[in-house]
Amino acid sequence: MSKTLVVVVPDADTLAATVASRLIAKIVDAQAERGSAGVVLTGGRIAKRVLAALEELPEARAIDWAQLDLWWGDERFLPAGDPERNETQAREALLDALPLDPARVHAMPASDGPDGDDPEAAATRYAGELRLGGAELPPFDVLMLGVGEDGHVASLFPGHPVLNETGTTAAVRDSPKPPPNRVTLTMPAIQTADEVWLIAAGPDKTDSVGRALGGDELLPAAHATGRTKTYWLLDKAAAAKVG
Numbered sequence: 013m014s015k016t017l018v019v020v021v022p023d024a025d026t027l028a029a030t031v032a033s034r035l036i037a038k039i040v041d042a043q044a045e046r047g048s049a050g051v052v053l054t055g056g057r058i059a060k061r062v063l064a065a066l067e068e069l070p071e072a073r074a075i076d077w078a079q080l081d082l083w084w085g086d087e088r089f090l091p092a093g094d095p096e097r098n099e100t101q102a103r104e105a106l107l108d109a110l111p112l113d114p115a116r117v118h119a120m121p122a123s124d125g126p127d128g129d130d131p132e133a134a135a136t137r138y139a140g141e142l143r144l145g146g147a148e149l150p151p152f153d154v155l156m157l158g159v160g161e162d163g164h165v166a167s168l169f170p171g172h173p174v175l176n177e178t179g180t181t182a183a184v185r186d187s188p189k190p191p192p193n194r195v196t197l198t199m200p201a202i203q204t205a206d207e208v209w210l211i212a213a214g215p216d217k218t219d220s221v222g223r224a225l226g227g228d229e230l231l232p233a234a235h236a237t238g239r240t241k242t243y244w245l246l247d248k249a250a251a252a253k254v255g
């Protein structure tokens with residue numbers, strides 16, 4: 013049974029630094045335990061700030077970057093290098109400055125990639141990449157998620173048929189959050205992570221965070237749980253309606 017822990021910090025800057033510091037510790041622990049670590053990144057503003065904050069932390073030098081697998085929880089299905097792609101933003105915020113093993117940076121396919129402008133084929137291709145280690149999914153030590161104003165996580169939106177997907181990946185063609193076409197991990201895939209971290213800052217998240225933590229099952233965020241731990245990492249504004 014996953015344990016839910018809520019951590020509230022004063023503001024978004026502190027939240028970005030706190031999450032970055034926790035992420036370093038989790039990666040270092042996983043590498044000490046099994047020689048490598050697997051982290052799932054997400055898109056959005058606070059996620060970008062976490063990556064930028066991580067680069068500033070001296071303890072980041074404890075990470076063996078060549079022994080880190082990076083995955084994405086979702087991707088805006090756009091051409092490679094498009095500034096709106098989650099991968100582009102993560103690379104600009106941090107990744108391109110790190111000595112990562114390029115073969116272990118598992119970006120979701122672009123809309124000008126091998127499958128062209130076909131998000132279903134791209135989702136299938138990513139499912140294949142996730143299986144390369146021999147299991148349906150690789151170990152996810154930490155799976156990070158932003159939280160939408162409507163309570164979405166990754167590209168899993170309230171009331172959307174994608175919430176019924178039982179595989180590991182899926183395509184979304186009518187995302188209420190632009191751009192319309194996306195590739196996403198499914199909720200069952202998210203739930204295989206050892207720890208799921210839901211990260212939210214600002215007053216525009218107060219309602220969705222309060223509802224999700226209050227058990228409103230209409231919100232996908234309420235279902236995003238890790239196998240051992242689920243962290244809600246919030247600033248004071250986002251936590252204003254948490255009971």
Ligand SMILES: O=C(O)[C@H](O)[C@@H](O)[C@H](O)[C@H](O)COP(=O)(O)O
Binds near residue numbers: 058087165
């Ligand atoms: O592709 C995306 O946009 C993200 O994956 C999405 O799920 C994001 O994490 C939330 O919408 C929160 O975004 P903000 O942190 O910018 O509010």
